[in-house]
Amino acid sequence: MQIRIGLIGEYSELSPAHAAIPPVLKDVAESKGYECEVEWLSTDTLPEEQLVACDGLWCVPGSSYKDMEGAVRAISYARRLKVPFLGTCGGFQHAILEFSRAIGITDASHAEFNPEGSHVIVPLSCSLFDVEATIEIDPESHLFSIWGEERSVEEYRCRYGISDIFLSRLLDAGLIVSARGPEGEVRAIELREHPFFIAMLFQPERQYLKGKVHPVIRSYIEAVIQRRSV
Numbered sequence: 001m002q003i004r005i006g007l008i009g010e011y012s013e014l015s016p017a018h019a020a021i022p023p024v025l026k027d028v029a030e031s032k033g034y035e036c037e038v039e040w041l042s043t044d045t046l047p048e049e050q051l052v053a054c055d056g057l058w059c060v061p062g063s064s065y066k067d068m069e070g071a072v073r074a075i076s077y078a079r080r081l082k083v084p085f086l087g088t089c090g091g092f093q094h095a096i097l098e099f100s101r102a103i104g105i106t107d108a109s110h111a112e113f114n115p116e117g118s119h120v121i122v123p124l125s126c127s128l129f130d131v132e133a134t135i136e137i138d139p140e141s142h143l144f145s146i147w148g149e150e151r152s153v154e155e156y157r158c159r160y161g162i163s164d165i166f167l168s169r170l171l172d173a174g175l176i177v178s179a180r181g182p183e184g185e186v187r188a189i190e191l192r193e194h195p196f197f198i199a200m201l202f203q204p205e206r207q208y209l210k211g212k213v214h215p216v217i218r219s220y221i222e223a224v225i226q227r228r229s230v
Helices: 016-031 048-052 068-080 090-102 142-147 164-172 204-210 215-229
Strands: 002-008 035-041 056-059 085-088 108-110 118-137 151-162 175-180 186-191 197-200
Touching (some): 002 016, 016 204, 016 215, 048 068, 056 068, 056 090, 056 215, 068 085, 068 090, 085 090, 085 215, 090 186, 118 142, 118 164, 142 186, 151 164, 151 186, 197 215, 204 215
Parallel strands (some): 002 035, 002 056, 085 197
Antiparallel strands (some): 118 175, 186 197
16 A cells, blocks of 8 residues: 655755655655655646645755745645645645734734735744753643653754734634744644644654654554544
8 A cells, every 4th residue: 555745845955854865754654554656746836736735745954945835835735735844844844834924914924025015924033953951841732742742952953933913813723832842942733623633833754863763753654544544
């Protein structure tokens, strides 16, 4: 049996995350008796037909993407059609952009790439570029049901996150903050009414380069398999 996962973003041989993602997906799927076909989905040429063919979507690190709007449209597809979705690093940022626009912040933008609009993604007060840091996981979250622990140390390669100015509006509209940093900073989000929609500012895929499979990736594959088998 086979599953297909689309990776939203442009592949770079210089990215440790990009080196880790396809093999960890394939290894986890194989451990569950499935073959996993991984397809890189370039954001500037992304017709809906490519998305329809995928059982799961992952918006990978690596922004700026060739076409930010292409990435946002693909995330919108996953959210609206209940396709299992994972977003890491830049994928987290673009998941926030997509959700912001969906709830009425129509000019939601990323401060790094657009000087205009409502900057829902802004520079972090403290850069998290190539560092490890502790997160606190909400015990009521889907993330906690996957992890089973309230604290973890994760790897980052990021300088941008959610603006505090817009956070309360996002929460009022149904966004769930499932993990925070030591000072309460948003580090992971999820959507409760979605079977699997989780986005993280950190990069869990990089654990595979150390011979470990992150529990979120294992759970993501399980969600993809479940959708495929329906």
